[in-house]
Amino acid sequence: MTPAIQVDQVCKRYGALTALDRVSLEIAQGEFFGLLGPNGAGKTTLISIVAGLTRASAGSARVMGHDVVRDYRAARRALGVVPQELVFDPFFTVREALRIQSGYYGLRDNEKWIDEVMEHLDLTSKADTNMRALSGGMKRRVLVGQALVHKPPVIVLDEPTAGVDVELRQALWRFIMRLNRDGHTIVLTTHYLEEAEALCGRIAMLKQGQVVALDTTRNLLDRHSGCYVELRIDPDQLPQPLAARVTDRREGGAYRLALRDYIELETLMHELRSARVRVVEMEVMQPDLEEVFVQIMAAAPRVSSAR
Numbered sequence: 001m002t003p004a005i006q007v008d009q010v011c012k013r014y015g016a017l018t019a020l021d022r023v024s025l026e027i028a029q030g031e032f033f034g035l036l037g038p039n040g041a042g043k044t045t046l047i048s049i050v051a052g053l054t055r056a057s058a059g060s061a062r063v064m065g066h067d068v069v070r071d072y073r074a075a076r077r078a079l080g081v082v083p084q085e086l087v088f089d090p091f092f093t094v095r096e097a098l099r100i101q102s103g104y105y106g107l108r109d110n111e112k113w114i115d116e117v118m119e120h121l122d123l124t125s126k127a128d129t130n131m132r133a134l135s136g137g138m139k140r141r142v143l144v145g146q147a148l149v150h151k152p153p154v155i156v157l158d159e160p161t162a163g164v165d166v167e168l169r170q171a172l173w174r175f176i177m178r179l180n181r182d183g184h185t186i187v188l189t190t191h192y193l194e195e196a197e198a199l200c201g202r203i204a205m206l207k208q209g210q211v212v213a214l215d216t217t218r219n220l221l222d223r224h225s226g227c228y229v230e231l232r233i234d235p236d237q238l239p240q241p242l243a244a245r246v247t248d249r250r251e252g253g254a255y256r257l258a259l260r261d262y263i264e265l266e267t268l269m270h271e272l273r274s275a276r277v278r279v280v281e282m283e284v285m286q287p288d289l290e291e292v293f294v295q296i297m298a299a300a301p302r303v304s305s306a307r
Helices: 045-048 072-077 093-102 111-120 134-148 166-181 193-199 219-221 264-274 289-297
Strands: 005-014 019-029 031-038 057-063 077-082 154-158 185-189 203-208 210-217 227-234 244-250 255-259 278-285
Touching: 005 045, 005 093, 005 278, 019 045, 019 057, 019 210, 031 045, 031 193, 045 057, 045 154, 045 185, 057 072, 072 077, 072 134, 077 111, 093 111, 093 134, 111 134, 111 166, 134 154, 134 166, 154 166, 166 227, 185 193, 193 219, 203 219, 203 289, 210 219, 210 289, 219 289, 227 244, 255 264, 264 278
Parallel strands: 031 185, 031 203, 077 154, 154 185
Antiparallel strands: 005 019, 005 057, 203 210, 227 255, 227 278, 244 255
């Protein structure tokens, strides 16, 4: 089957600055794919190249088999992008903005789908409101609607829930997951890593313009073995051998310690008993995606010329 998105050895340079350095990845049709990285890693630059908004310095990108440069009309029709920035036309109402977006793709009689999109994004009551009068969260909902109005098979969400309330976030994800179940490919960039962990089947991590990890979410979590234990103790002082393992002092006075595996729990308990320290409360946790992300970013080599 033709990949939804295919990126092959893509580079993007701005003078001496390398924003993307030989990035290659392939996203299958129907995937829910995460694209993660710190600020300046190159995520938005990569999305801009796939969307045809920026030309790559080298390499190629395809959307549903269509080259984003040579066959740009078909590539853009197959893609819907929710941008990170709030970009809107202040002269139109919400419904007019969605109708005009439909017109860009040559769609007529699209009112039924426009109504459905507005309903799922809780925009129906704002349909005749001028864009200028909307809050930031409402404007972001309209951007999501504009990306979906032509029913693209591939949808890219660049920080779609940044600065929006919890209610919208939940409603948006219900709608997006429904689209994914219906066969749409979803590509998500987000700094809310719990969202990526819950939603994405595969994840690519970028650092300074390079892919430093690419695997299923489950494999990324399993590959970075170890666990954490949070302890509240009495007296509130860890024995010296355990103090070196502390990674954080949590709210409420709990210590967080890193362990290589569960077997080390017995060593920990032995040290506490030997020091006559009583465990008041204990919780053992597996690393989440945020912990894995921090480990991968710390281990990845630094490239001075990359962004």
